[in-house]
Amino acid sequence: MVERSFWQKTKWKLVVSVALSLIIWTVSGLIGFPRLFQWMFMGYVIGGLLFFILLDARPMKERSGGAAVLSVIIFYLIISFVYTINGALWPQYNPAEEKEKIAKLMKSVVSPKQKIGELEAKVEELSKKVEELSTRPAAPAPSGEAAKKAAEKVAGIPAKAGPSPELIAQGKEVYDLYECYNCHKIGGKGGVKRRGPELDHAGKEFTAEQLKKRIWYPYAPGTKATEGFEKEFEEQTMPDYYTEQISKEEMEALAAYVLSLK
C-alpha cells in the first residue's frame, strides 16, 4: 500500500474537522449549550486538528550548538507567551469590588490577642448564663388557652416591631458580604449544588431568635436538620464560625432581611 503524503493526510483531517465542527455546533445548539460554550467546543476541534497534524508531521531536522540554544529560547518564549496570554483571555473579575468588600469586612478587625480575649470573655458570659439557667426553677409549661395566647404573643412580635426597609436592605448586603448565596437559594439564585435550604419562605418558618441561633450556633444541642438536608446537617456543611465573623448589628440586619422573605 502506498503511504499517503503529509499534505494528503492533512487535507483529509481538514475535511473531517469541518464536518465534525458542523455536527458539534448543531447538536450542542439543539441540546441547549449557550453560544459561548459552542465556541469553546469549536476551539477544541481546532486544537485537536492541530494536534493530529503534528502527529503525522515529518521528522524534525536535528539542531546543535548555537542553533539548538536559540531554538530552545524561542520555544520558551512561545510557551511563556501562550500561557500568559491564556490567563488574560478568560473572564476576569474586578479586584476593586473585592477591595471594597474587604474594607467592609475589615471594619471589625482585631489582633489575634484581642480576638482570643474577646472569645474568652464571651465563653465566660455564656457559661454564667448556662449556670444561671440551670439553677433557676423551671416555669410550668403553658397549656390550653394560655399556650395559645403565648404563641399569639410570640407570633405577633415581628409584626409589632417591623424592620425598616433600610435595615432589610442592609441585611441583603450582609447576606452578599458573607456569601450566603454560596449554599442557599433565594428566588432560584445561588447555590450551584444543593447544600443548604432555600430561603424563599424563611420568614414564615422562623422567628428572629430562632434564625439568629441557627446562624450563630447551627449545631447547638436540640437543633434539628431542615427536612431534606439531614446529610448536610450531619456533615456540618453550614459553617459554625459566624459567632466570630458576624457582629450583632450585622446579624440584626441579616435576620431582618431573611425574615422579610415570605
Place this chain on the structure above:
Amino acid sequence: MNTITSRWKIWGPMIPLLLIPILAYAQMPELPPVELGIGNREVVWIVMQVHLLFAAFILGAPIFVVICEFIGMRTKDARYDRLAKEVTKVTSIAYSLTALFGGFAILVLVGLYPEVTSYMIRRFFPVVAIIYPLLFIGETVTLYSYWYTWDIWKEKKGRHLAVGILLNLFGLATMFAINAPTSFMNTPPRPLATATLWQAINNYTWMPLNLHRTVGNITFGGFITGLIAAYLYMASKKDEDKAFYDWMGFVGNLIGIAALIALPLMGYIYALEFYKYDASAGLYLMSDRLSMHWEINGVLTGATFLAGNFYIWLSMKRVEGANRFAPYVKAGFIIILICNAIWMTPRHFWPVMQVPEDLVARLELPPHLGFLALMPAKNTAAFLTVLVTLINYLLYRRALKTGKIIWGRIDFISQYVLIFLGFTSIWTMAFMGSVRSFARKYFHVYLYIKDTTPESYTPTLAFTTAMATLITWVFFILVSFAIWLALISGMQKKGKEG
C-alpha cells in the same frame, strides 16, 4: 570534583542557620513592616515559589534516583546507574539553591510580614526551630554522603542504596514538617485558641497536602530529568551519548507520567478536604473567584497528558512494526481530547459565584447540562484520560516485544516535547501553588488572622499567569545554571581522564 561546585554545595545549605539573629529581630513589635514599594506580596510570592520549586525538585529527584539505582542494581544495566548519578549531581547543586532561597524567604517574610511570621514561628516553634532544622541537617548529611560515596561504594550497592533510602526518608519528613504550617494557614483547627500543637499540625489538609506534594514532586522530578536529558541530548556529539540521553529522556517521561496518573486523585482528595473543612472555602476555590483558574489548570493538565502521550507515540514510531498500533493510539488521543473538553467545561464563564441576571443565558450552563460541571463528570474524564495513558504505554511495551528500538534515533521534536513537559510542570506548580494560597481569601490564617495589608484581595487570573511565567523563568535560569555546572564539572573530569 570542581572546587567551586564543592564549596557551593557545602556552604550553601548553612545559609538558613545564619538567619537566626534575624528571627530575634522579628520579635521587636515596635518596628513597622518594611514597605518595598513594588508590592510586598509579589516579592514574597516570587521568593517562596522559587524556593518551593527547588524544594520540589530536590525532594522528587532522590525518589526517582533511588528507584533508578535499584533497577540498575537488579538488572545490571549500567545506564540506570549513570542516569541516577547525573541527576544526583544536578540535585546536589540545586540543594544549595533551595537552602539559599529558603533563607531568603525567611528574610523577606520577617521584614515584610513580621507579625504573622512571628505568630507562625511561635505557634510551630518545636516544628520550625527543632524538628525542621534537625531533619534538614539529616537530609544534608545523607545527600552529600550519598553523592560522595557513589564511586567509593561502587561494589557495595546495597549500602549505597540504604543511604539513598535514608535520604528520601529525611526528605519526606522535612516536607511533612514544613507542610504543617503551610496547611495550617489554609485550614487551622477550630477552636484555634484551645488547639494543641499536634492538632495544629494534623489539620484538615495536612495529610492531603503531604500526599499531593509527594506525588507531585515525583512527577516534577521525572519531567525535570526529561528536561535535563533533552538539554544533554542536544549538546551531545557522540552517538553513544545521544543514545544514553534519549533513553534517559524516555525514563524521565515514563516516571513523570506514571506519577502524574495518580495526581488527579490526590488533587481531588485535597480539594475534598477543603470542602469538608469549610464548604465556603471549597466553593471559593472551585466556583467563585478562583473558578477560572481551574480552566487554566484544565489546559495545563490536558497539555501535559497530551504531550506525555505524544512522546510515547514518538518513541513508538521508531520501533519496527509498531505502525500497526497507530490507529489505537490515535483513537486514544481523541478520547483524551474529549475528556479534556469535559474537564474544562465550567458551570459558568464568570469569575464570581453569581452571574448577573442578564448574562445567565449567555454564560451559564442550563440546569439540565449542569451535571457536566460537577465532580462525577470531571472524575470520569480524569479516569478515562489516565486509562488511555496506561493503554498507550502497554501498547508501546507490546511493540517492543516484536520490534527493535534504536536509542538515539528519535524524531528531534521529542526533545522539545520533553522541554515542554518540564516547563509546563514548573509553570503548573508555580500557578497552582498560588491558587492554594489564594484559597485563604483575605486571611493569613483562614478565619483567624486577617490580612490587613492593601494586597489582601485575590489577584486577577491575568496577573497570576504573568507571575507564574516570571517565576518559571527565574527557576529555569537557575536550573539551567545548575545543569551547566554539572555539565562542565563532568567535562573537566572526562578531559582529565582522557
